[in-house]
Amino acid sequence: MRALSDTLWRRPRLTIALLLAPPLIWLGVVYLGALAALLVQSFFSIDHFTGQINRTFTLATYAELFRASNFDIILRTVVMAALVTLASAVIAFPIAYYAARYARGRWKALFYLGVMMPLWSSYLVKVYSWKLILAREGILTWGAAKLHLTWLLDGWLALPVVGGNSLSVSATGTFIVFVYVWLPYMILPVQAALERVPPSMLEASGDLGAKPFQTLRHVLLPLAMPGVVAGSIFTFSLTLGDYIIPGIIGSSRRFIGQAVYEQQGVAGNTPLAAAFAMVPILIMAAYLWAAKKKGAFDAL
Amino acid sequence: MPSERAPVSLKIAAGAGLLFLHLPILLIFIYAFTTEDKSYQWPPPGLTLKWFAVTWGRPDVWAALRLSLQVAAISTAVALVLGTLCAAAVSRAHFFGRETVSLLVILPIALPGVVTGIALRSAFHIAEIPFSFWTIVLGHATFCVVVVYNNAVARFRRTSGSLIEASMDLGADSFQTLRHVILPNIATALLAGGMLAFALSFDEVIVTTFTAGQQQTLPIWMLEELVRPRQRPVTNVVAMVVVLVTLLPILGAYYLTRGTDAVAGQGK
Known part of the structure; x- marks a missing residue:
């Protein structure tokens, strides 16, 4: 315990990394991941006859x-x-x-x-x-x-x-x-x-x-x-x-x-x-x- | 030259503005007692307490309330941990990417709720995660982090580093310092942030409609009633209760952080 405490004090960068890891992993994975998913979807298009989503890159949806x-x-x-x-x-x-x-x-x-x-x-x-x-x-x-x-x-x-x-x-x-x-x-x-x-x-x-x-x-x-x-x-x-x-x-x-x-x-x-x-x-x-x-x- | 007394026109404009903010909410309290149950007739033809009993006996209202409270409790807990860690890191040192971290925390409420909602939904869809209690919590915790973070960061800034160094000099290790110096210092800020996060989650509807599937939180229950009114009197009573319930954490948070440079809740 003491040793761990001393390490944390001596290495502030490590401490900051440890503090930041959980929130950044959460926000990075959950939120940025979700935003990325959204961005990717916007470049897909829908086939108007079948209603299927066509997963190839296109700008047609933006058009x-x-x-x-x-x-x-x-x-x-x-x-x-x-x-x-x-x-x-x-x-x-x-x-x-x-x-x-x-x-x-x-x-x-x-x-x-x-x-x-x-x-x-x-x-x-x-x-x-x-x-x-x-x-x-x-x-x-x-x-x-x-x-x-x-x-x-x-x-x-x-x-x-x-x-x-x-x-x-x-x-x-x-x-x-x-x-x-x-x-x-x-x-x-x-x-x-x-x-x-x-x-x-x-x-x-x-x-x-x-x-x-x-x-x-x-x-x-x-x-x-x-x-x-x-x-x-x-x-x-x-x-x-x-x-x-x-x-x-x-x-x-x-x-x-x-x-x-x-x-x-x-x-x-x-x-x-x-x-x-x-x-x-x-x-x-x-x-x-x-x-x-x-x-x-x-x-x- | 400007005197110390406000011009009458300013007084009237400010007063009218405040009335505009408050009268609609007060109106809800009157409607909760109306005998009219088919329309929104004003003035109410009569007053009754009957709808309180009717609402009390409604299992769907209770179920929605229970789900909302559970979601809010767990989201608040997650947000408290994540928000505090983030605030501790950001206020402790200048490091590369510090601004980016603040931006990342604020982003979920800075972007319109509909964006957050649909983003989460497409992510769930792509990852093939079925809707559940936890998908709601995932969304709520994400945007609750920022209120805890805002409160904690303001308090950390006021807690001087010398206090922590003094504790260390006197022989305490990091964990003892955390337990006996840091936590007591930031406790009220965390409590205030937690209350606001709870209120935010309890009330959230836009993101929730995308992450809840078939489940009904209390705001979703109200939304259904707003779109297709079936039980207007019950909605009136629920609306009144919701106002009272959300009022308590707000007042609590205000009194906890009163007199500090950053009063809780400024950035909802």
């Missing part, structure tokens, strides 16, 4: 992604992810700013828990609660009637693309739920970025004659940007890969996650599912690369 119906899915998902990210940033900023600059002591803790609890609450329960809210007989319709705004709701639902029979089967509903579910992921990094802005800097801006709005526009927002970019990594990535929210609350127009799920499940076309799954990976890789250049990781 299928560019068919109009499939490309629409990708485009729709990316646009949704961008809109969700934008809306989250707008809603998150005041909460993060208040928490970082004005909340003190007990309020600070309350704000923190106020963001953490929704973040960690059950994902499905959150989606479910919106099904209750957005249902035709739900609280939103009721509220609109009470406020005499039913005409506005009906008018919105009558619009093409964003409308539908009720909010719970419309693209608007999908958008609201995405924003709701991913919002805390945006608040935390933005708050972290804003915590680092010294109040004296804002005072200096005021002393130099800037109006509050100018300070916001030229001092605060640029300094919050790394946080926004860090948060957008989450909101963007999570929206790209989600297949449950648009399936439960949304129209019949599909998103990437749903395409992956259906292709590998019902359709049995695992190669196409794998190729679809590579799309978020590639988009996120490009996104992360760009974010790293902006220094967003320091705000994580």
Whole structure:
């Protein structure tokens, strides 16, 4: 025992290797192995007559992604992810700013828990609660009637693309739920970025004659940007890969996650599912690369 | 010049944002008591406790809950071991490939769940592994490692190396140091990380749909109810219970790591 202990102390490299071996073997074999399996599958193709998977290298499956119906899915998902990210940033900023600059002591803790609890609450329960809210007989319709705004709701639902029979089967509903579910992921990094802005800097801006709005526009927002970019990594990535929210609350127009799920499940076309799954990976890789250049990781 | 009091518009915007985050969850609590069982009618026509009894008597809910708890317990145990080892190595020294190790740990939650899910599924398919309890655990443990790792790495960073050297100088060997110096120092961080990992696994649905086969964890049970509602009142009650159950580990983890530089749970 003693000898073993001494060896470990004298040879730190060996110690590190021993410490790292189990997690690296697990993640390497289970996770990277699985990702490799996915990558390999995406270069296979399916025989559309027999439904058999043809295990020879081909790029045909990737070419299928560019068919109009499939490309629409990708485009729709990316646009949704961008809109969700934008809306989250707008809603998150005041909460993060208040928490970082004005909340003190007990309020600070309350704000923190106020963001953490929704973040960690059950994902499905959150989606479910919106099904209750957005249902035709739900609280939103009721509220609109009470406020005499039913005409506005009906008018919105009558619009093409964003409308539908009720909010719970419309693209608007999908958008609201995405924003709701991913919002805390945006608040935390933005708050972290804003915590680092010294109040004296804002005072200096005021002393130099800037109006509050100018300070916001030229001092605060640029300094919050790394946080926004860090948060957008989450909101963007999570929206790209989600297949449950648009399936439960949304129209019949599909998103990437749903395409992956259906292709590998019902359709049995695992190669196409794998190729679809590579799309978020590639988009996120490009996104992360760009974010790293902006220094967003320091705000994580 | 900015004063120490927040502008009213900021207060309203921040308050509205927080309400937006919390009201939907509170709504679940009201729906759990509604007498309406065919639709999501608001306001509820009446309130009743009946559905709690109905839910209590449902064997499928109990079975799903049991499976979820078992999976979460074992995944957390695996994640605790792997995450701590990884954190110990990374915080101990600068070595070649250190950044790569951090990236590898974070990757399972940085990539969309659907990617992790289908990747695992194709791997199981290629290796001809049938779906079982252990395929679920395999997936869950993989993405739970990161929460334990994040908590442990922050604590290791604050535990100074001189403490360990002092222990050694006083004659303790590596194992005694581990037992009496290192573990007590990182215990609360591990407990917090473990609680969060448990909550993460208990709630996971996206990866699980790919690795569970025919088995039903509680989130999968809820998902089926969401897609094809059969027992709306029972779903309401289950949803409420799930909120309460996941709340406890979160609050626990928060109080355990309060006042340190990295509070648990920041990177879910």
